Amino acid sequence: MTNLTIGGVPEHFNYPWYLTLKNKEYNKQNINLRWQDFPGGTGAMCKALRAGDVDIAIVLTEGIIKDIADGNPSKIVQTFVKSPLIWGIHVGAKSSFKNISDLEHATIAISRFGSGSHLMAIVNAYNQGWDVANLKFKVIGNLQGGIDALTNGEADYFMWEHFTTKPLVDDGTFRLIDDCPTPWPCFVIAVRDEVLENNFEEVKKVLDIINGKTKNFKQIDAINRILAERYEQQLEDIQQWLKITEWNDGKPISKNIITRIQNKMVQFKVIEKKKNSSNFIKNMYI
Template identity: 55%
Template sequence: MKKVNIGGVPEHFNLAWYLTLKNGEYKDIGINLRWHDYPGGTGDMCKALRNKDIDIAVILTEGIITDIINGNPSKIVQTFVQSPLIWGIHVAHDSEYKSIEDIKGTKAAISRYGSGSHLMAYINAEKNNWNLEKDLNFEVIKNLEGAVEGLTNGTGDYFLWEKFTTKPLVDNGVFRRIGNCTSPWPCFVIAVRNDFIGSNKDDLDAILKIINNTTREFKDIPSIDKTIANRYKQQIDDVQEWLNLTEWSQELIDENTIMTVQKELYNLNIIPKIVGYNKLVTKL
């Protein structure tokens, strides 16, 4: 049986992978697909792709584009979630900061450099007309648990993370959300190492066919809202709101979107150059 390693964040966006794995759908076609959780997010997955710890990553669009341009030998093969990500901007519950303006010039907690929490801090700064050199400072906290500790003890001042994932921490009085920042593009793509694409195209096609069949009908799965609420310790109302806002995709990301992301990243000095569509994307 062919072993394939895949990584993603342990969040509700990836429940479709869990369901198809639980049902044994990959083993039925001779593929031993092994899921690896990356609570540290995109930066950790980029490193795992480079180190060949995983073959496939379900990863933030802006993060993998940045890392491919910086030498990650991988390509995007499909959009996974078409809708944008809503990033909550969080401070400690008892923080003195009450508004976005209050956190200007303070320290953003980030999971690691090159992560979504890092890149979206730039997007938020630009959106609010901050000085990107003077008003942005960073403290690496590794993951959501590290953010809880960092914001609570004051090593970081604010933290951007997907707002539904952090909602229980807001409800429990650990974080306070002072605003949102929405990514201006589809949030998750599927990226694959180039050497894996070259030698395992049929297996990759088969894996994508299975997951796409599930995401097409994901919202119609009986009691899916209750399943998500129980598994991810969410309120049912929040899950239903999230389901209404979220759209999966089974298509390859288009060239205009790739250029939009690159132009934004280039303007923020996050990437050194803008590259051609085929440097970042491959059509299977």
């Protein structure tokens, strides 16, 4: 039995992993795959990949590209969710800020530097024509940290996945100012180089299993109600999320896609310069 550890955010995007683990589908392939929740998001998972604490991670595209460029010894093996991620731009319910233009000089809560909440704040600032060099950040760790920072006035706004934070908008903790979609596919699967070297076939089996599950995920009986209940969402919000979310069909990620994303990240000043796109990916299906 091969032991592998996988990390991901405890959100509805990753429910297909829960189902395959619950059904012991990896065990049937002689793989002991153990899941670890990362409420801190992509920055925390990049750190765990570097430390060898996880072997595989379901990470935000922009976060892992930046971290591989900065020396993370991992590769992207495929896209997981190919549709954009919708980032909600939230303020505290009692905040005086009303419009996105009010936020130009405000303090931004981020889970950590290099995380999606950090990088997408830069993308949003660029979209608004603000001076990215003047952005002010407050590191808050995770979603609960964001709630605390906005409630206590330690930060002014916080960007997190729209549907994950929708219950906090509904209950009056946050107020949604606007949305900012990622200009690229949102989640990819990253694997440590050492694991790809030693357990290539096992990783391939893991991908085959999860791609089989996501292929017909939307057709699972009552999946909208299951997700709404599990993630404490309104049914209509989950239905809308399912409508706009597309998982990967198992095709490998291309160098062209990585190059296009790097071009945008350089434009947004998220990374300084492009690197050879083949350094970021490993094609599992050659």
